[in-house]
Amino acid sequence: xxxxxxxxxxxxxxxxxxxxxxxxxxxxxxxxxxxxxxxxxxxxxxxxxxxxxxxxxxxxxxxxxxxxxxxxxxxxxxxxxxxxxxxxxxxxxxxxxxxxxxxxxxxxxxxxxxxxxxxxxxxxxxxxxxxxxxxxxxxxxxxxxxxxxxxxxxxxxxxxxxxxxxxxxxxxxxxxxxxxxxxxxxxxxxxxxxxxxxxxxxxxxxxxxxxxxxxxxxxxxxxxxxxxxxxxxxxxxxxxxxxxxxxxxxxxxxxxxxxxxxxxxxxxxxxxxxxxxxxxxxxxxxxxxxxxxxxxxxxxxxxxxxxxxxxxxxxxxxxxxxxxxxxxxxx
Amino acid sequence: xxxxxxxxxxxxxxxxxxxxxxxxxxxxxxxxxxxxxxxxxxxxxxxxxxxxxxxxxxxxxxxxxxxxxxxxxxxxxxxxxxxxxxxxxxxxxxxxxxxxxxxxxxxxxxxxxxxxxxxxxxxxxxxxxxxxxxxxxxxxxxxxxxxxxxxxxxxxxxxxxxxxxxxxxxxxxxxxxxxxxxxxxxxxxxxxxxxxxxxxxxxxxxxxxxxxxxxxxxxxxxxxxxxxxxxxxxxxxxxxxxxxxxxxxxxxxxxxxxxxxxxxxxxxxxxxxxxxxxxxxxxxxxxxxxxxxxxxxxxxxxxxxxxxxxxxxxxxxxxxxxxxxxxxxxxxxxxxxxxxxxxxxxxxxxxxxxxxxxxxxxxxxxxxxxxxxxxxxxxxxxxxxxxxxxxxxxxxxxxxxxxxxxxxxxxxxxxxxxxxxxxxxxxxxxxxxxxxxxxxxxxxxxxxx
Numbered sequence: 001x002x003x004x005x006x007x008x009x010x011x012x013x014x015x016x017x018x019x020x021x022x023x024x025x026x027x028x029x030x031x032x033x034x035x036x037x038x039x040x041x042x043x044x045x046x047x048x049x050x051x052x053x054x055x056x057x058x059x060x061x062x063x064x065x066x067x068x069x070x071x072x073x074x075x076x077x078x079x080x081x082x083x084x085x086x087x088x089x090x091x092x093x094x095x096x097x098x099x100x101x102x103x104x105x106x107x108x109x110x111x112x113x114x115x116x117x118x119x120x121x122x123x124x125x126x127x128x129x130x131x132x133x134x135x136x137x138x139x140x141x142x143x144x145x146x147x148x149x150x151x152x153x154x155x156x157x158x159x160x161x162x163x164x165x166x167x168x169x170x171x172x173x174x175x176x177x178x179x180x181x182x183x184x185x186x187x188x189x190x191x192x193x194x195x196x197x198x199x200x201x202x203x204x205x206x207x208x209x210x211x212x213x214x215x216x217x218x219x220x221x222x223x224x225x226x227x228x229x230x231x232x233x234x235x236x237x238x239x240x241x242x243x244x245x246x247x248x249x250x251x252x253x254x255x256x257x258x259x260x261x262x263x264x265x266x267x268x269x270x271x272x273x274x275x276x277x278x279x280x281x282x283x284x285x286x287x288x289x290x291x292x293x294x295x296x297x298x299x300x301x302x303x304x305x306x307x308x309x310x311x312x313x314x315x316x317x318x319x320x321x322x323x324x325x326x327x328x329x330x331x
Numbered sequence: 332x333x334x335x336x337x338x339x340x341x342x343x344x345x346x347x348x349x350x351x352x353x354x355x356x357x358x359x360x361x362x363x364x365x366x367x368x369x370x371x372x373x374x375x376x377x378x379x380x381x382x383x384x385x386x387x388x389x390x391x392x393x394x395x396x397x398x399x400x401x402x403x404x405x406x407x408x409x410x411x412x413x414x415x416x417x418x419x420x421x422x423x424x425x426x427x428x429x430x431x432x433x434x435x436x437x438x439x440x441x442x443x444x445x446x447x448x449x450x451x452x453x454x455x456x457x458x459x460x461x462x463x464x465x466x467x468x469x470x471x472x473x474x475x476x477x478x479x480x481x482x483x484x485x486x487x488x489x490x491x492x493x494x495x496x497x498x499x500x501x502x503x504x505x506x507x508x509x510x511x512x513x514x515x516x517x518x519x520x521x522x523x524x525x526x527x528x529x530x531x532x533x534x535x536x537x538x539x540x541x542x543x544x545x546x547x548x549x550x551x552x553x554x555x556x557x558x559x560x561x562x563x564x565x566x567x568x569x570x571x572x573x574x575x576x577x578x579x580x581x582x583x584x585x586x587x588x589x590x591x592x593x594x595x596x597x598x599x600x601x602x603x604x605x606x607x608x609x610x611x612x613x614x615x616x617x618x619x620x621x622x623x624x625x626x627x628x629x630x631x632x633x634x635x636x637x638x639x640x641x642x643x644x645x646x647x648x649x650x651x652x653x654x655x656x657x658x659x660x661x662x663x664x665x666x667x668x669x670x671x672x673x674x675x676x677x678x679x680x681x682x683x684x685x686x687x688x689x690x691x692x693x694x695x696x697x698x699x700x701x702x703x704x705x706x707x708x709x710x711x712x713x714x715x716x717x718x719x720x721x722x723x724x725x726x727x728x729x730x731x732x733x734x735x736x737x738x739x740x741x742x743x744x745x746x747x748x749x750x751x752x753x754x755x756x757x758x759x760x761x762x763x764x765x766x767x768x769x770x771x772x773x774x775x776x777x778x779x780x
Contacts, residue, residue, distance in 0.1 A: 135441070220580060255556050284559055
């Protein structure tokens with residue numbers, strides 16, 4: 001497993017020791033529900049089978065598909081696993097399980113570049129983060145959590161209330177801005193969101209903000225006019241601040257099924273996405289579609305939402321995610 | 332590609348079958364495998380798919396007429412019947428009781444409860460003429476109350492809120508007594524989104540349920556929801572005795588397999604589907620039509636109903652008469668095109684028409700752009716010019732082009748199209764006299780190409 005350990009080191013990002021502990025705790029707590037279902041299933045599975053047979057592989061496939069891992073990816077993973085097990089004459093359930101986790105790890109790690117989870121700040125001038133996604137995935141809440149995260153790191157953060165469409169959206173972000181004591185740029189109701197983004201970019205530049213986070217209205221990826229609008233917001237930011245948006249996050253809800261890949265594909269076409277934030281991972285959904293998004297489009301998961309509190313947005317850790325998902329243990 | 336639509340999948344599948352004269356174990360296995368993958372990619376629950384595929388296999392093998400029946404037709408019928416069975420037989424909407432009917436909306440965060448509360452209020456208040464009140468029970472999410480108030484006002488219904496400091500159970504009780512005192516027909520309760528495993532918040536819903544006894548408890552399910560939604564529905568159903576499902580965001584390209592699974596496993600009917608962002612974008616859910624849609628057979632009935640709603644029948648009759656008299660003006664043409672637009676955008680219409688799935692996004696956009704060009708040009712003409720476009724000289728056209736921000740060529744093109752339509756009307760009149768219908772009639776004034 002030379003490749004595996006190499007990738008593992010590359011991907012297992014470690015933070016400061018004291019931070020590490022709380023982060024692990026939040027992760028454990030948040031993922032407990034998803035994991036519990038999983039762990040017991042895989043354990044049960046291993047116990048029921050002394051030796052693996054075709055049925056065992058079928059049940060593994062079921063576990064993947066029921067976690068919303070893409071159908072095509074699930075079938076491919078299991079077919080390869082079956083081949084390898086045959087070739088190497090492996091029959092122990094535990095060996096097979098480990099092999100599967102390794103295969104998933106390698107697939108994720110080799111499907112795109114290794115990217116640091118934290119926002120890559122520019123040396124000079126404000127860094128711009130654009131946040132987008134379909135309706136109801138948790139964009140505004142994630143923005144609040146990101147703002148909190150970077151304020152705590154000593155960054156001067158500005159928010160732009162770019163969702164001028166949904167009733168109550170601006171109020172929602174304003175409440176968060178008040179709680180966080182964070183500056184916010186608000187447009188008029190139903191004002192062109194690109195114009196709000198522009199005003200925010202001007203302000204971010206003039207008043208030396210480190211980070212500008214631009215909220216956008218939720219939009220289904222099939223609505224061409226709304227997708228074009230997002231492209232426009234993206235371009236307007238780039239006109240005011242060089243190379244902006246420097247980061248563009250697509251928010252994906254953990255309950256999302258196979259449509260997640262189509263979402264990522266469509267959003268990637270109108271703005272250059274730099275990562276995924278997977279939200280609502282404290283529920284019972286497993287969010288497996290992120291593995292297919294990475295597999296098909298190379299987009300990495302940057303952060304993971306594990307609860308309703310401000311601290312509950314954590315850096316994504318592939319190792320923890322996969323082990324949590326499949327084996328029920330971080331080690 | 333892994334993510335063709337279910338209908339594309341099936342059509343490709345059946346095309347393959349068409350060349351074969353009999354249904355054998357071998358080609359059936361391949362077919363079943365593809366059906367399985369297609370259903371899983373539509374987010375139909377794993378267990379449901381398993382039993383679905385078995386059902387189809389059994390039904391197909393039970394038939395001993397392989398040699399005589401076209402295998403693709405046979406399989407289409409079996410798959411269609413099974414999907415329809417999976418969706419449930421008939422359509423179900425909210426059942427009103429005597430006096431006040433209380434409808435409570437529940438679901439995970441971000442599934443569209445607040446938006447749907449507004450849309451339901453619009454249906455009840457405007458379409459059914461029920462005096463409707465909407466109460467804000469989501470005291471947790473910032474902005475939720477503002478959002479609900481805004482959509483309730485759009486719907487023309489009454490809004491009830493006690494702010495975000497009062498317990499939702501209390502709010503529900505007060506809303507109910509106010510609704511009864513003031514003779515409301517319907518009370519809609521918009522509750523906060525919650526995880527089904529959150530015992531505290533589920534307890535709150537149980538308490539509301541216990542205190543106000545809603546007549547309907549509807550669970551919101553996102554059309555894009557994945558495999559776990561069956562577990563979510565089971566948990567909500569166990570605690571609250573749901574009466575049905577609202578499937579939100581069916582206007583996207585997600586295929587809503589999750590909702591089908593829920594129906595299959597819990598027996599709960601899907602009562603409505605959210606099909607857009609406007610307050611009127613909520614439709615009753617028609618299981619039989621949805622099965623056709625999944626199979627690529629189009630959804631003609633929905634289109635006809637949409638058209639009926641959008642078109643002012645008296646005006647249409649007047650127009651038809653005028654058309655036949657040969658007095659068809661640019662104004663009339665514009666009005667007709669707008670009626671078509673009201674039915675929905677061209678893409679949405681194309682989806683509903685059988686045999687028309689091949690309209691690309693580009694074509695849709697071109698057609699819609701054409702409509703806009705037509706409208707801005709006609710709007711830049713004087714009323715006299717609209718009735719008598721034959722008087723237009725080069726200088727007039729220049730002015731119109733400038734006024735509409737377009738070119739002379741655009742103006743000429745629009746006028747040409749108008750002439751063509753007029754010509755068609757004339758022909759129609761002659762045909763009508765002779766009692767025949769001309770071929771290729773019934774287009775949209777030559778647009779959409």
